[in-house]
Amino acid sequence: MSVLKQLCLIFAICLGSECISAVLPFTLPASVISMVILLLLLLVKAVKPAQLKEVSDFMLGNMALFFIPVVSGVIRYKDVLFANFWAIILICVLTTPLVFFVTGHVVQLTVRLMKKKEGKQHD
């Protein structure tokens, strides 16, 4: 696919997703719907990853660029940010290791339980 075709396909998927998002009775973000649609198109082989190569290499390879405007937008909310500054910092510092701890141990426990079960089946 030419770069223009790739862009057109991705924009069309995003446009369709925005329409779906608008009619859904609950708030599912359009961008997430578009991700699901593209994943389904890939899984049913309607689209091959190689067909999106140029655009996906560019966009995923420079993903950070697309977030600079959003993050810079924080300048508009400095009052909100400073008003909640310590709470935000504390929440970030506490929850990140907590998520790591829980996820890590749950996975280790699951793997152990699965091995145990497998062992029993072999007995």
Next chain:
Amino acid sequence: MIEAFLSSPMFGLALSIGTYLLGKAIQNKVKHTLANPLVIGAAFTIAVLAVFKIPYENYAKGADVINWMLGPVTALLALGIYNQRKTLKEYFIPVLVGCVAGACTSIFSILALCKAFGVDKAVTAAMMPKSCTTPIAVSIAESHGGLAAIAATCVAVAGITGALCAPMFSKWFGIKDPMAQGLATGACSHALGTATAREMGEVQGAMSSIAIGVCGMISVVISLFMTV
């Protein structure tokens, strides 16, 4: 002339791309987790706007064009999930159980702490998805009335924390299984953490990138049932 300079959409475009390239150049030179193109790019952009007292609206004229691309970028995350489909199938149960646990822990602990500290609604909704990858976090935050800018900032902070501390966390918390290390890193610190996970090992890197997609999807589903 200054008027023409600032009112052109080219200003926001050039500033965003310029600071991003500067961030990338610094990253190549310093090679440290903190030297991240997004962090450096945003810091320089904010600095330019603040120092020259340029209203955000002038910057937004061009920056919005880049912002519109967030949807397509999120759609393309599907490729990452698709490329990992074999590993995902093989370790489906531990991945799913781990990511559900991680996403639930993240969302519920943030909501509880925000309530405890009396954080306002717009910030709580913005913080709720902070363990997710930026495009998904911004979508979740906005659909709950959260400020996208605060969401993206918190995502970056979580990512940097995870990227810097993942090897230490593994040691302190006794996470020895490589798969568990990778999933835990991806679950708490998305793409930034994945860079560190790749340094920890091949399994860790693959599992971390799987966790980005799976945790993102699970967080979207959980957040459907949440009211902030």
